[in-house]
Amino acid sequence: MNDGTNPLSDMTGDRTGGRAGDRLVAQVADPMAAPVSDDCADTVDLRLTDELIELITAERAAHELTEPAAVRHRPGPGRTGPSGGAGDLLDGLADWGPVGTDAGPFQLVPVRIERDLQLVTQWMNDPAVSAFWELAGPGAATVDHLRSQLDGDGRSVPCLGVLAGVPMSYWEVYRADLDPIARHYPARPHDTGIHFLIGKVADRGRGLGTLLLRAVADLVLDRRPCCDRVVGEPDLRNTPSTAAFLGAGFRLTGEAELPGKRAALMIRDRALRAVL
Template identity: 30%
Template sequence: MAGPHITWRPVVESDFGLLADWLSRPHVHRYWHHDFSPEGVARDFGPGTRGEEAGEDLVVSFDGVPGALVQRSRIADYAEDFEELSAIVDVPEEAVTIDYLIADLGNTGRGLGTALIRAVVAETWERYPLAPAIIVPVVAGNVGSWRALEKAGFRRVGEGDMEPDNPIDPPLHVVSRIDRPVTRRTT
C-alpha cells in the first residue's frame, strides 16, 4: 500500500493562524516550545516569509491536506547552532539540518514522520547540491523523533548536551546523520 502524496511549500503570512494552532497542541508544544500567540508566530516565522532568514519554513501537505511543518537550513548559516553541534560531532561546512512536526496527534506513530523525512531528504540533495550530509540533533527524550530519523535511514553519530527547546528537558541530545548517496557514472 502506497503512503500519502507528500508536498510542501514555503510558509506565507496567511499560514500564521494554522501554525499557531499546531504549535498550541500539547504533543507539538512539548518539543516545539514556541510562543503560539499571534505576535509570537509573526515574530518567529515572519522573517522567513519576507526572505530575511537563511532557513526555510515549509508547510507540508499529505494528500493535499496541510498536516506538518518542516524547517530546513544550512547549519553554518546559524553560527550558534553550528558551534553547539560542532562540539558534539563533525559538521561539514555545507551540511544541512531539518526539524519537523506532525500537527495531528492521531497521525503520529503511523509512519508519516518517516515518510516525510525520506521525502525531504531526497529533495534536499537537489536543493542543496553542495550538502554532503544532513545532521539532526533531537532532544534525547523525544524517542519518536529520533526513531523516525533512524527508520528514514539516518544513523546515530553522537550524543551530547545542547540547549533544549523546552526548558523542562535535560540538555542531552541524540545526533543523527545521513550522507549524500554516492552516484556512479556509467560511460
C-alpha cells in the same frame, strides 16, 4: 527549539588559490567521503571556537549573497536552471516541487504568515508539540519565530508539509553549516538541517514521520547537489522523533547540549543513500 514529533560554516577564506584554494583551513582527503567537485569541496573536520565560526559564517553568507547567480544556482538533478532570487542559500526551495510517497504526493510549501499563522499556531498549542517547541500561546511567539526566519537572509525556510493536497506538518529546512549547531559537531560546507512536526494527532504513530522525513532528506540531496549531509537534532527525550530519524536512514553521531534541550545529533550521508 526542538523537533515536535520533531525541530543544523562553510570554511572558506584563504584567498591564495582561487575557488579551489579559497579555504580558511586546509582541505584533506577523506577516504570515506564520496567524490565532490571543487564547488562542493569538503574540509577537514575540526571543532572551531565560537568566535571563529561566527566569522566564517558571516563571510560565507556574504559570499553566497554576492556570487553570480549562474554559480550559486547550478542545476541539480531534476532542475533545468537557476531557481530562487538573489541571496538564495537553499537553492530555490520554493521551486522544489512535489515528490511521490507511499502516502501520496508530498510538497514543501514555504509559509506565508497571513495565510498559515492560524494553522501553525494551532499545531504549536498541541501539548505533545509545545513540550518541545515551546511556542504555545495566542500566536505572538509563533509569529516571532516565523518572522525571524522569513525576514532573515534565507538560511532557514519555514514550510508547510502538504500531503495529497492537505497541509499536515510543519518543517524548517536550514543551512546547518551557517547555524549555531555547527559549533557542536564537525560541520561541513552546505550541510542542511531539518526540523519538523506532524500537526494532527491522527497522523502520528502511523510511520508518517519516518516516511516523510526520508522523502524530505532525499529531496534535499536531489535539489542541493553541493549538500552531502542532511542533519537532524531532535531532543533526546522525544523518542518518536529520534526513532523517525533513525528509520529514515539517519545515524546517531553524538549528543549536544543546546539551549533548552540535549539533542541527538543525526546525520544522513549522501554517500550511504543507496544502502540506507
